[in-house]
Each structure stands twice: as structure tokens, then as C-alpha cells.
């Protein structure tokens with residue numbers, strides 16, 4: 018049974034089409050119902066004392082969204098608006114979901130459903146240094162399949178979306194963030210909606226699209242969503258907090274939710290009449306949305322008030338259920354009969370609308386171009402990398418200026434080599450971790466629409482961050498090598514540089530591993546320095562690897578600093594001879610130093626090989642953690 022009124026929606030002179038034009042060339046079937054949900058119940062586990070109980074969040078919610086309709090989900094805080102939106106969009110995580118959801122009359126298929134529907138999150142996670150045009154253009158390259166859209170058609174699609182969402186004036190403005198001034202809040206939201214509209218979705222879900230916007234921007238956003246829904250024949254469902262009367266009247270239909278129950282679902286135009294008929298007359302000059310929310314909100318000011326408001330909410334929901342039961346049954350054309358047959362036979366209909374994915378190389382090359390554009394525009398980051406490298410090279414180079422072949426030279430040489438190893442850890446891991454973490458969140462948002470593969474994103478990050486880290490580290494290495502006067506032998510210079518590069522790559526892998534695995538950047542900032550400090554302590558300078566207690570000796574096998582320091586030390590000291598001051602005892606050859614410091618267990622090349630292996634392992638673990646993080650964990654009906 019349908020829970021909606023069977024009226025034509027009329028809003029501000031725009032008539033909702035009963036049968037929308039299907040942009041993909043196929044009509045929506047025998048009916049224009051795009052999404053239908055029946056008897057949705059959702060419970061979560063909550064602790065009561067020492068026991069866990071199921072707490073109901075949504076109770077028996079039924080309804081449908083038709084092509085061209087814009088539907089608002091309204092309710093007070095905690096009513097279940099976001100939960101309902103997430104259940105319908107296939108993004109609900111944890112808990113127990115039951116009922117039935119049909120997309121164009123068929124059971125949803127997780128992959129294809131996400132590709133042909135769109136979800137605009139509340140927080141607009143986008144690359145701040147890209148312009149509006151670039152943001153939409155990269156999204157079109159990633160999301161629109163090459164075998165259906167030529168490059169020109171993709172560009173045309175971007176232009177259409179820019180026109181539809183009135184973004185022409187902001188076309189070349191950067192998105193911006195707290196550090197960089199960019200587009201306005203309203204424009205930002207419209208870009209976020211635009212990236213989702215590129216694929217001509219059949220369903221558009223929006224979570225609080227007006228939050229944080231002034232009334233004019235909010236109205237524009239809702240108006241444009243409505244206009245696009247009508248033009249493209251899509252159904253838009255959005256949660257919204259206390260809309261103004263003008264915004265309320267833009268919606269074709271409203272779902273009024275309270276305590277997880279539907280208090281009203283039907284055309285906006287008949288809501289006032291419905292409530293008047295059950296004894297709640299909205300005052301003439303009051304915003305209907307405010308009036309309805311007041312009716313549905315629990316009053317916590319006193320126990321009596323709370324009990325009264327709970328009873329009122331229950332009555333409202335019961336009255337609506339009775340009202341729905343009195344409505345005429347849905348006409349056969351509205352029933353998803355053939356698809357229901359399929360569902361009852363346990364078949365999943367993925368739909369004829371599915372957008373195929375582009376090949377891996379196209380995804381990778383687009384992401385790599387986007388990453389390089391972002392990185393090269395991030396002037397403070399790049400300058401920081403270069404200045405840090407030059408400053409450290411000068412400081413440390415002059416600290417150990419022109420090393421001598423004396424006993425002091427032995428000590429200083431070991432110091433320089435250890436600092437070189439250290440410089441391939443902290444200065445690589447910490448700045449890149451912040452950058453990576455932000456991009457990981459953008460990736461998780463983009464992946465929620467099945468935009469691209471995790472592997473193409475990950476490889477793109479390695480091939481962007483890797484060269485940037487190596488370039489700045491090259492400056493550091495050349496500076497320190499020649500100022501401190503390490504052995505001027507071409508072979509030794511290049512082997513030293515190769516060791517330094519490998520160590521830097523392990524750090525990039527380590528950074529990707531931490532950045533992929535941690536829940537928040539704050540945890541990353543605790544975990545990464547702690548592990549790096551352990552790597553330095555066991556690196557070979559502070560304690561002889563052979564003297565470390567067997568309980569902790571295993572650390573050397575997974576410690577890149579030890580392999581790096583051992584390789585650098587062997588490379589530098591091999592063949593050197595030292596002059597002892599008269600009457601003192603000292604190392605006379607480099608071989609003695611290598612032996613005394615316990616860094617000769619493996620040859621230089623073996624140490625380099627271990628570093629390469631560690632880099633590969635770290636990157637593999639990082640990739641696996643990222644896959645696990647990005648894996649949709651939602652419950653599907």
C-alpha cells in the first residue's frame with residue numbers, strides 16, 4: 018500500500034512531470050516510481066545497565082519517490098532523518114535493518130545502485146586548490162565511462178552542470194578552505210551537488226544541504242535541486258533542518274518524522290489541511306515547517322511535559338497510519354509487479370542504467386594528473402620541503418664541516434651518516450601524513466559513489482609523494498655530502514644516494530601504512546613519531562646491534578634505519594684509513610669501524626635490498642588497510 022497522497026504536485030508554477038524524460042534513453046518502467054520502501058525498521062544495539070538491547074530507530078516506514086519529485090525529510094534532532102536517508106541510499110552501517118527497498122521496481126544491486134544514484138554529503142570534502150571547473154572536469158573524467166562519453170561530451174556535461182547550478186561566475190575560482198579563500202559556502206555546496214549530477218543520476222540524496230548557509234543561499238540550493246529534478250526526471254530526497262516557509266513550499270512532498278515514525282508523508286500543499294483535519298490548525302502567519310516540528314518535538318522541560326509530548330507524537334503517528342490505511346490501494350500501474358516477481362524469486366535486477374567503470378590506467382592517469390596539479394599548487398608545502406632540505410643540509414653540513422681522517426673524524430662521520438638516515442624518516446613521514454590523510458577522506462567520499470578503484474588512488478599517491486620526497490631529499494643529500502666532505506668518490510656518492518632514496522621510499526610506505534590504518538589524524542600523530550623514535554633508537558648508533566637483549570633483537574629485522582645506517586656506514590668507511598694522535602688508541606681502518614659498530618652483517622647491496630623489500634611490504638600493508646577502510650560496510654536490503 019502506498020503511503021503517499023495521490024495528488025499532482027504543484028509548486029511555484031512548476032508542474033512535476035508524471036513521466037519524466039529518461040536521460041539514459043529508457044523510461045522508468047510502467048510507473049515513474051524510482052524508489053519504493055516498505056515497512057522499513059532499523060534498530061541499533063544500546064547498553065542498558067550491563068545488558069545490551071535493541072533500540073528501535075525507524076519504525077515501519079513506507080513510501081516512494083517518483084521521477085521529478087523533490088522530497089524533504091523533516092524532523093527535530095534525533096528524529097531519524099539521516100538514518101532514513103542512509104537506509105534508502107545504501108549507506109547504513111551497523112545495526113539491524115529490515116523491510117524492502119526497490120529501485121525502479123527491483124532489488125538494489127550495491128555496485129550499480131551507487132553508480133546511478135548520487136549522495137551529497139553534509140561536509141563538502143573537495144580539493145581546495147582546484148577550481149570549480151577543474152573539480153567538475155576531473156569528476157567527469159573519473160565517473161563518466163569512456164565508452165559512452167567522448168572527451169567533448171564530458172566537457173559539455175560539465176558545462177551543462179555549471180549552467181544548471183548557476184556556477185558560471187565561479188567557474189575559475191578555487192574551491193578553497195580555511196587557509197585559502199575560495200568559493201562561497203553556497204557555491205561550494207552547489208559544486209558538491211554538481212559533481213554528483215554529472216552522471217545523470219536517477220536518485221539524488223542530500224544530507225542537510227542547507228546547513229551552514231544563509232537563507233538566500235539555502236533557497237537557491239533547494240530551488241536548483243528542484244529545477245534539476247524536474248529537468249532530468251530524477252527524484253531528490255533531502256534531510257533538512259527547520260526550513261523557512263519559502264523553502265518548505267518548494268518541496269513537492271515532505272516526510273515528517275518523529276521518534277523514527279512517520280507523522281506525515283505526502284504533498285507539501287496538503288500538509289496544512291491534513292493537520293487541520295486531525296485537530297492541529299497551523300496559525301496563518303506561522304511557518305508551517307516550524308509548526309509541524311514543534312508538534313513533533315519531545316518536550317524535555319519537565320517529566321509531565323515529556324510524557325504529554327510523547328503521547329502526542331504517538332497519536333500523530335497512529336493517526337497518520339490510520340489515514341494511510343484509508344487511502345485507496347495503489348493502482349496496478351504503480352505497483353512494481355514484474356520486478357516484485359523477480360524479487361520474490363530472489364533475483365537482483367541491477368538495472369539497465371548501470372554505468373560501466375573506466376579501465377585502471379585511465380583512472381590512474383586522471384588521478385595522477387589531479388594529484389600533481391594539487392601538489393604543484395601547494396606552494397607552502399613545496400617551499401617548506403625545499404627550505405627544510407636546504408636549511409638542514411647547511412646546518413648539518415657546517416656542523417661536520419670537512420671531515421678529517423682522524424679518530425674525531427670517525428665519530429663525526431658516523432654522526433653525519435646517522436643524521437642522513439634520520440632525515441629520511443621524520444621529515445618525510447610527518448608532512449606527507451597530513452596531506453595524505455585529508456586526501457584519504459576525499460577518496461572515501463568519492464569511492465562511496467564507486468567512482469574509481471582503491472588501487473588507482475593508492476598508486477597515484479605513491480607516484481606523486483615519492484618523487485616530491487626524493488627531489489627535496491636529493492637537495493639535502495648533495496648539500497650535506499659535499500659540505501661535510503664525505504668521501505669524494507663517484508661510486509660512493511651514488512650508492513649513498515641510492516640508500517637514502519630507498520630509506521625515503523620506506524618512509525613513504527610507512528606514512529601510507531599509518532595514514533591508511535588510523536582512525537583519526539591525531540592518532541597518526543602519536544603512532545608515527547613513536548614508531549620512528551623506536552627505529553632511531555635501534556638504528557645502530559646508540560646501541561650496538563649485537564649487544565641488544567634477545568627479547569628486542571628481532572626489531573632489527575624490521576627496522577629500516579638500521580639497514581640504511583649499515584649501508585651508508587659500510588659504503589663510506591670501506592677502504593678508509595685513519596691517523597691516530599700520538600700515544601692514543603683508535604680505529605686505524607674503516608673495516609675496524611664497521612666491525613666494531615656491528616654494521617657489517619650484510620653487504621651494502623643486501624641492506625639496500627632489505628630496504629626495497631620493506632618499502633614494498635609497507636606499501637602492500639598500507640594498500641590493504643586502505644582497501645579495508647574504503648570497503649563499504651553498509652547493510653543492503
Ligand SMILES: Nc1ncnc2c1ncn2[C@@H]1O[C@H](COP(=O)(O)OP(=O)(O)OP(=O)(O)O)[C@@H](O)[C@H]1O
Pocket residue numbers: 061062074092093094095096097098099100101110111112256258
Ligand atoms: N549506529 C547507531 N548507533 C547508535 N545510535 C544510533 C545509530 N544510528 C542512529 N542512532 C540514533 O538514532 C537517532 C536518530 O539519528 P539520526 O542521525 O538519524 O537523527 P537526525 O534526525 O538526522 O538528527 P540530526 O538532525 O540531529 O542530525 C539518534 O538518537 C541517534 O543517536
